[in-house]
Amino acid sequence: xxxxxxSGMARQTAEKKQEVSDPRVILEDFLPYRLNVLASLTSNxxxxxxxxxxxxxxxxxxxxxxxxxxxxxxxxxxxxxGVMHKSTISRAVASLEQRxxxxxxxNRDDRREAxxxxxxxxREIYEALAPEALAFEERFVSVLTEEEQRLLxxxxxxxxxxxxxxxxxxxxxx
Amino acid sequence: xxxxxxSGMARQTAEKKQEVSDPRVILEDFLPYRLNVLASLTSNxxxxxxxxxxxxxxxxxxxxxxxxxxxxxxxxxxxxxGVMHKSTISRAVASLEQRxxxxxxxNRDDRREAxxxxxxxxREIYEALAPEALAFEERFVSVLTEEEQRLLxxxxxxxxxxxxxxxxxxxxxx
DNA sequence: ACCAAATCGTTGCGCATGCAACCAATACGT
DNA sequence: ACGTATTGGTTGCATGCGCAACGATTTGGT
Numbered sequence: 001x002x003x004x005x006x007s008g009m010a011r012q013t014a015e016k017k018q019e020v021s022d023p024r025v026i027l028e029d030f031l032p033y034r035l036n037v038l039a040s041l042t043s044n045x046x047x048x049x050x051x052x053x054x055x056x057x058x059x060x061x062x063x064x065x066x067x068x069x070x071x072x073x074x075x076x077x078x079x080x081x082g083v084m085h086k087s088t089i090s091r092a093v094a095s096l097e098q099r100x101x102x103x104x105x106x107n108r109d110d111r112r113e114a115x116x117x118x119x120x121x122x123r124e125i126y127e128a129l130a131p132e133a134l135a136f137e138e139r140f141v142s143v144l145t146e147e148e149q150r151l152l153x154x155x156x157x158x159x160x161x162x163x164x165x166x167x168x169x170x171x172x173x174x
Numbered sequence: 175x176x177x178x179x180x181s182g183m184a185r186q187t188a189e190k191k192q193e194v195s196d197p198r199v200i201l202e203d204f205l206p207y208r209l210n211v212l213a214s215l216t217s218n219x220x221x222x223x224x225x226x227x228x229x230x231x232x233x234x235x236x237x238x239x240x241x242x243x244x245x246x247x248x249x250x251x252x253x254x255x256g257v258m259h260k261s262t263i264s265r266a267v268a269s270l271e272q273r274x275x276x277x278x279x280x281n282r283d284d285r286r287e288a289x290x291x292x293x294x295x296x297r298e299i300y301e302a303l304a305p306e307a308l309a310f311e312e313r314f315v316s317v318l319t320e321e322e323q324r325l326l327x328x329x330x331x332x333x334x335x336x337x338x339x340x341x342x343x344x345x346x347x348x
Numbered sequence: 349a350c351c352a353a354a355t356c357g358t359t360g361c362g363c364a365t366g367c368a369a370c371c372a373a374t375a376c377g378t
Numbered sequence: 379a380c381g382t383a384t385t386g387g388t389t390g391c392a393t394g395c396g397c398a399a400c401g402a403t404t405t406g407g408t
């Protein structure tokens with residue numbers, strides 16, 4: 001093996017004081033980087049479940065979950081709820097509709113938008129998928145104590161709130 | 175405004191017991207989702223800095239940072255260090271080389287690989303970029319106390335280690 | 349009533365990404 | 379020493395994404 005660089009992830013606290021005089025970014029210690037690595041690892045592991053077993057992309061998965069949670073909803077609700085770009089949703093919805101997993105019902109009160117909902121087949125997939133997703137989450141956080149899990153959630157929340165202010169505008173992919 | 179769905183991020187603890195009998199995924203409470211949103215928010219905010227001000231993509235930024243940190247390194251070292259696919263690195267390196275920010279020196283001992291290093295211009299950019307990145311990080315985590323910051327880092331570390339086991343293989347984009 | 353601005357959703361375009369195939373060079377087994 | 383397997387790095391290809399422009403519809407101002 002030869003992967004000591006990544007598996008080592010050497011943390012060098014001795015370096016800290018140097019950052020003052022000659023600012024250096026230590027990638028492995030850089031929080032945005034770490035967050036991304038963790039999020040990617042998690043996403044990819046999860047994606048295997050719903051891609052290989054249900055043929056769903058990440059955006060499709062989010063659409064399905066949202067509709068499973070809310071019965072029916074418009075595309076822009078889903079976009080807001082899943083923090084995704086509306087074009088991403090549009091394409092995911094088109095694909096899901098073509099596969100017969102969701103149905104589109106035009107809204108008579110506002111004919112620009114359409115209400116989306118799971119078809120019976122769609123709900124079937126959702127009901128098979130949801131327990132697996134939750135089981136994954138459970139396995140994933142099982143290295144932490146309950147206390148730590150609550151803490152993590154609260155830290156993430158506060159950081160997310162703050163991050164939205166640092167970058168006021170813009171959707172987020174996922 | 176009409177974004178109550180996303181800005182509300184309603185957390186409904188009362189729902190918890192329902193998950194036992196009828197497993198439902200509440201997207202806003204789903205940890206992988208939250209991690210992704212936070213990571214994306216952070217990435218995008220950061221990306222603005224080095225895209226708009228230095229014309230660097232995320233992979234390019236990671237190459238620059240790695241070389242700033244280690245003087246010289248091969249492409250595959252950088253890939254491992256930045257947890258990125260080797261093709262991503264290859265293209266980032268090509269672009270940086272063309273812009274004259276990094277130089278490639280063939281390794282006589284193993285002529286498959288090449289040692290990469292920052293040119294003076296590259297280092298100049300790095301030295302302008304590093305303080306800004308660190309300042310961003312500082313601003314970013316400033317909502318947390320020192321204690322909480324240490325805790326967050328440790329939680330992330332443990333989760334990352336665990337996640338690597340759940341998804342044993344595969345690079346990570348970023 | 350009318351016109352401008354805003355909103356929902358779709359689509360064409362350019363670009364980045366991951367994958368797999370590939371080339372060149374090196375390591376390994378026998 | 380020879381052939382095969384492995385490794386570093388590049389590239390063609392298909393896919394997916396965000397952006398911006400657009401059509402259709404609705405809202406708001408006057």
